[in-house]
Amino acid sequence: MSETVRLIGGIGSPFSHRASVAMRLKGVPYELILEHLSNKSDLLLKHNPVHKLVPVLHGGHSAAESLVIVEYVDEAFDGPPLLPANPYERAEARFWAQFIGQKVVDPSIHRSFSCAPAVCKAVLDVILDGDGEQRAFVKEAKANLALLEAQLKGRRFFGGAAIGFLDIAACGLAHWVGVIEEVTGVTLLNDEELPALCEWANGYVNDETVKQCLRSRDDLVAYFSARKEMHTARARATLHK
Incomplete structure (x- = not known):
């Protein structure tokens, strides 16, 4: 990702936490944007038009669904591996x-x-x-x-x-x-x-x-x-x- 990495997350969401901790474990700087799902923003709807839910990672490309994001972060960025090599x-x-x-x-x-x-x-x-x-x-x-x-x-x-x-x-x-x-x-x-x-x-x-x-x-x-x-x-x- 060449652009600033942004994570659209939710208050109190364990699913957003999954994405956030993956980014930190890999040492990837990111901006956290908290979303209120009772009033969904245009940003969320643009980057996750299918499910319209958090978390969503965007910055050049968009990725949705917490574990999909974790796997993407693991493959796209340098740092300690999150998935086993075997x-x-x-x-x-x-x-x-x-x-x-x-x-x-x-x-x-x-x-x-x-x-x-x-x-x-x-x-x-x-x-x-x-x-x-x-x-x-x-x-x-x-x-x-x-x-x-x-x-x-x-x-x-x-x-x-x-x-x-x-x-x-x-x-x-x-x-x-x-x-x-x-x-x-x-x-x-x-x-x-x-x-x-x-x-x-x-x-x-x-x-x-x-x-x-x-x-x-x-x-x-x-x-x-x-x-x-x-x-x-x-x-x-x-x-x-």
Whole structure:
């Protein structure tokens, strides 16, 4: 990229964090532009006309979708590699990143805090029903987390001694899931059941490079608490129509 690299991101977004931390780990200077998705800018619509979501990287070329951006940054810029050099290990990292997106972090965040009015009743069910749907969701999530924990294989990070592609893909587990646990009162990660993941999460959030890309826990709790109140109120209004 010959132009200034700009990252269009969202407040409190773990997906934007993925792109941001990849840039910092590779040592690439960039300008962060925070987007308010309730009032999408022309800049966002121009550079991501398909999904109209963050994150988006642009500067000569545009790239959208968080893990697509991470892979692009890894290939386009010099610096420590984020993906393994071995083809099989690269394939494994991509597989587990997809697993996280389909089964673990992304569904938890989207299901609890989606902005789509169509899911208001589902959101209300998850927040208020402590015995039914929520219990099944927690059971499934913990089973999937146990599968992911096994991939650490005694290592500090999924990529070994240093943070890599899969660690970035799993960033929501390290910081955001704890926030959502506090906001919703639902516990997914604990030292007794998932000790390796908890140790990994602590190492991730305390990495000096990663810390430069993280919003404070207090800020995120306030942000997601406000969203919970908004969606709960919207869901109640929908149910009473």
